Every structure is written in structure tokens, then in C-alpha cells.
Amino acid sequence: MLLVTLQSYNTQPSREFQHFDLPSRGASVGLSFRAIMLLYINILLLCFDLAICLAVGVKNGQHPGQPAKYRPLPSLREQAKVEQGWRDERIAKIPDLLRKYQADAWLMSQREHAEDTIWWSIKNATAFDSHRRTVVLFHTKSLSTAKLPNPIVWVDNTGQVWSDLRALFEEHNFSRVVVNTDQDIAFAGGLHVGEHDVLLSELGEKWASRFVNEPMLAVEYVATQLDGQLPYYRMLQETVWAMLEEGFSHKVVRPGITSTEDLSWWFREKIQEQNLTTWNQPRISVLVEASYPGWEGTEDIIQEGDILHIDFGVTGLGLNTDTQHMAYVLRTDQESSEEEAPDSLKEGLRKANRMQDIVFANMAVGKTGNQVLRESLDQMKKEGIEGQIYCHPIGDWGHGAGAVIGRACSFFSGRGIDHLPGFLNLPEFVPIIGELLLLPHTYYSIELYAYHFVKERNETIRFRIEENAHWDDNSHSWLFVRGRQERFHLIDKRKAMSNSLTVQAP
Ligand SMILES: *[C@@H]1O[C@H](CO)[C@@H](O)[C@H](O)[C@H]1NC(C)=O
Ligand SMILES: *[C@@H]1O[C@H](CO)[C@@H](O)[C@H](O)[C@H]1NC(C)=O
Ligand SMILES: *[C@@H]1O[C@H](CO)[C@@H](O)[C@H](O)[C@H]1NC(C)=O
Ligand SMILES: *[C@@H]1O[C@H](CO)[C@@H](O)[C@H](O)[C@H]1NC(C)=O
Numbered sequence: 001m002l003l004v005t006l007q008s009y010n011t012q013p014s015r016e017f018q019h020f021d022l023p024s025r026g027a028s029v030g031l032s033f034r035a036i037m038l039l040y041i042n043i044l045l046l047c048f049d050l051a052i053c054l055a056v057g058v059k060n061g062q063h064p065g066q067p068a069k070y071r072p073l074p075s076l077r078e079q080a081k082v083e084q085g086w087r088d089e090r091i092a093k094i095p096d097l098l099r100k101y102q103a104d105a106w107l108m109s110q111r112e113h114a115e116d117t118i119w120w121s122i123k124n125a126t127a128f129d130s131h132r133r134t135v136v137l138f139h140t141k142s143l144s145t146a147k148l149p150n151p152i153v154w155v156d157n158t159g160q161v162w163s164d165l166r167a168l169f170e171e172h173n174f175s176r177v178v179v180n181t182d183q184d185i186a187f188a189g190g191l192h193v194g195e196h197d198v199l200l201s202e203l204g205e206k207w208a209s210r211f212v213n214e215p216m217l218a219v220e221y222v223a224t225q226l227d228g229q230l231p232y233y234r235m236l237q238e239t240v241w242a243m244l245e246e247g248f249s250h251k252v253v254r255p256g257i258t259s260t261e262d263l264s265w266w267f268r269e270k271i272q273e274q275n276l277t278t279w280n281q282p283r284i285s286v287l288v289e290a291s292y293p294g295w296e297g298t299e300d301i302i303q304e305g306d307i308l309h310i311d312f313g314v315t316g317l318g319l320n321t322d323t324q325h326m327a328y329v330l331r332t333d334q335e336s337s338e339e340e341a342p343d344s345l346k347e348g349l350r351k352a353n354r355m356q357d358i359v360f361a362n363m364a365v366g367k368t369g370n371q372v373l374r375e376s377l378d379q380m381k382k383e384g385i386e387g388q389i390y391c392h393p394i395g396d397w398g399h400g401a402g403a404v405i406g407r408a409c410s411f412f413s414g415r416g417i418d419h420l421p422g423f424l425n426l427p428e429f430v431p432i433i434g435e436l437l438l439l440p441h442t443y444y445s446i447e448l449y450a451y452h453f454v455k456e457r458n459e460t461i462r463f464r465i466e467e468n469a470h471w472d473d474n475s476h477s478w479l480f481v482r483g484r485q486e487r488f489h490l491i492d493k494r495k496a497m498s499n500s501l502t503v504q505a506p
Helices: 029-057 075-091 094-100 160-172 193-208 215-223 225-245 261-274 342-364 369-382 492-501
Strands: 105-111 133-139 152-156 177-179 282-286 307-312 323-329 387-394 443-454 459-472 475-481 489-491
Touching: 075 225, 094 105, 094 133, 094 215, 094 492, 105 193, 133 160, 152 160, 160 193, 177 193, 225 261, 225 307, 225 323, 225 459, 261 282, 307 459, 342 369, 342 387, 342 443, 342 459, 369 387, 387 459, 443 475
Parallel strands: 105 177, 323 489
Antiparallel strands: 105 133, 133 152, 282 307, 307 323, 323 459, 387 443, 443 459, 459 475
């Protein structure tokens, strides 16, 4: 998902050039013959796809061959067990991380409803908000602290925590204590100012002077995902695809009747029905030249010949997804009857797919986000592709911790660049979070668009797609969690009609 902070300056009416001017295909072919031909062609295509897959790996055919199925999650009780396992495994990595960033301890202090951002990635599975004042101290488990629990946790409403903490600091003489006071990176800036003041006054100058801001500690902790999470992330992604395949079909959309907002709310209900939640309102729009940036086409009745776009994500098991797909509403009238999306649209999608390949090819761990961006934009230029890239980490949060590749997300403050009118003006260099390094064992949302001129509409459309990828340790590369969109979802009114015929009594 992208948070657009600018108004759209394009005030063109949204539904101009709505009509394709395609040559008539003639409607004289009988349906049953057509159905048989389609089946035949599909089988041929499948064989062809398989042959390509076998020949060159999955690189050129990453659109899943099978329709997605809904993958229900286990019971809440079972989910809590799974999440607690992940949480234990993740916090067990903190001592090594502290050593990596030359810190002796990591101190958080928070009150119920004013939690440190990190709380949500360290809390027990059956914990929700923090209680009273909850002080958490992680340490390196070095010789002197080896026998202490890690983290040490105080749930305090008497002030006892401060004398305990002073005694602990005296005993172990911590030299570098990380507190989350970063001014730009949300994940490393979750210590509320009131708590910071209390820490300073209760611990005094001697210990407060040993506080350090070490933002990559928080970033790396939050961003790093575990091998055991991937099978569950795959389930979530397949459920997302199942929703897309159902929502973008004749089962849900009635051209001329269903609105983009109806469809948004259908997705919201569907997410709830699957016992998942979301982190952003599903946004459906009818894509026209003016649809981006801004909200053009999000309050429309869906018509035949429309290109539809969705941007949505789900949340489950503490993981988040973020996906953008495109659909095409087939024309079904006699003169311009269609069986598939027009070639010009397929070409636009192919360009966007090519951009995904380019980004993957440049996404080496250890480069900065801006480096990956620069190299990808250069390669696009060589290939004559125009578009924009705005990839972001994902996982514990929809817009996760780590280096962004392209335009910044909402958690970035934009401090020091106030003279620019908005994030959309950062297509080629992102300060601070674009300068972070790409980390392995993380998830990325590959979010981008390719411009493509669609002759029939006399419009340059942004082909906007987004797919989630994970780091693969075996191949040392990024892979899509569940393939990627290479074909339009098709909404075909005739299928709804033939369904109603089949339920007639013989
Ligand atoms: C998690 O639960 C354990 C066991 O009840 C408790 O000792 C620990 O303090 C909890 N951790 C946090 C961060 O609250
Ligand atoms: C305690 O830590 C400070 C700061 O790192 C150091 O200068 C001092 O020598 C240490 N004291 C002891 C007794 O180790
Ligand atoms: C959602 O949860 C309810 C209540 O536990 C359960 O009955 C239902 O089967 C679940 N649905 C899915 C799709 O998992
Ligand atoms: C296509 O659009 C351009 C600019 O919007 C306009 O000048 C031109 O006349 C249009 N061409 C056709 C064939 O409609």
C-alpha cells in the first residue's frame, strides 16, 4: 500500500476514453465449440508453460498455474502456540544483535496504551497492551548477567523499578545502553518523551549519559523473519490470491451495477470471514490516466471495458501482506465481444513484470535501498521502460522496518526535506531510510508501476502491481512468496449468465 499525501492535481474527468475501439470479432462461433477450443488452448498453454518452467526455472512463468484455495488458520489457541514459538526464537537472537551493535543492554519503558513500537514484536502471544509501567531490559547474557532472565521485565506501579534498575546498572556497569529515541525511524523511536524524562530523572546523569541511539538494532530485530514463518506466510498469501480470484470475477462483480466501493467492502467482509484483519482499507479503483496519485476512479460503477486495480493487505499470526493486482472487465456485447484482455494491456503488464525482474536482479543484500533504486532505474532506461519503483520491507508491519527502495512510506518523517511538496517528489533518492542496507532473512513488498501508452484509449496508464517476496537462503536471492500476477483477472458477465442457466430444471 502506498500512502499518497498529495492531492491529485489532475482534474480531468475520469471516464474519458472509456471506450475501446476494437475490431468486431464476430459472435457467430457457438459457445460449446468456443468452450472446447478454449479448453484445448488452455491445455496447450499449460504444456507450453510447463516446458518453459522445466527449461528455465520458474523465472518466466511465475503466475500460479492453479487457482488459489482459502487456507484457514488453525484455532486461536494453536495460533498462540505458534506465535509464542516465533517470539521466543526471535528474542533469543537479541544478545547477538546487541554484540553486533556494541551495546550492553536495550532498555524500554512504557505505559499501557503508550507502548514502545518494539513492544509489539517482543510481547508474549497472549499479551496485548503493556500493563501499568512495563520496563523491559534486554542484555547480552555476558558473564556477569548470564544468570539473569532475558529480558528482565518489571510491571510496576510503586516506583520500585527505579531502585532495582539503579542497582542493576551499578552491579553490571553497562557502558552502552540502547534506548529507542531515533528522530526519523519509527521502529527505533518508540520511547515516549514522558518515559524518557522519567528515565533521565530516575537513573540520573551517571547512567543516562550511557544511553545511545542505535537505530539498526531495532530495525534488524523487527525486520528479521524466521524460516518457520514462511509456510504460514505462504498460507496467508494463497488466501489473498483466493480473495483476488473470487472478488475479481463474475461471482462478485456485476458490470453496470457493482461499484468500486461495493467491492472494497466485499473484501473487508471476506477478510473478516477468513478470521483475518487488515492494516489498510482495501482500495479498488477504475484505472484511468488520472487515477494516480489521488483517488480518481475509487467511487465509480464498474463497467465493461474497465481496468480495475486493487491495493490491499491482510494481517494474521502477526504477519502482514500487501498486494496490488489488476483485472479487466470483458466486453460482452455482440460487436466487440472479448475473451481476454486486449494485447495493449497485456503489454503494459509485461513491462511491469519486467521491472520486477530488474529490481530482483539488483536487490543484493548489503546494498543501500537507494543503490538498488539507482541501478534499477538505469536498467529501465536502457530497456526503454518508464515507471516508478517504491518497494518496502514487510512482515511485523505492513510497511516494515528496513531500507526502502524508492519513494518513502508513511513512517518516514521527511525531516530536512520540507521544501519538497511531498513524498511523490522522491522518486530517485530517499533520505535516511533509503540509505539503510538491505538485510537478508527479511520480506519485501515489490511495489512499482510501468507507464504504458494504451492506443485504444489514447491514454498512458500506470500498470501498478505489488507482490511480496522473501529471502531464500539456498539460492541467496529473493523469491515471490506465491508467484506474481502475469495475467489479468477477468470479469466475464456471460459466466454469471451461464451459471444461472445450469441451475434451471431439465
Ligand atoms: C512473557 O511471559 C513470561 C511468562 O509469564 C514472563 O515471565 C515475561 O516477563 C513475559 N514477557 C514480557 C515481555 O512481558
Ligand atoms: C564502568 O564503565 C565505565 C564506562 O564504560 C568504565 O570507564 C569503568 O572503568 C567501568 N568500571 C569498572 C569498575 O569496570
Ligand atoms: C473462523 O472462526 C470461526 C470461529 O472459531 C470458525 O467457526 C470458522 O470456521 C473460521 N473460519 C475460517 C474460514 O477459518
Ligand atoms: C489523444 O490525446 C491527446 C492529448 O490528450 C489529444 O491531443 C489527441 O487529440 C488525442 N487523440 C485522439 C485520436 O483522440
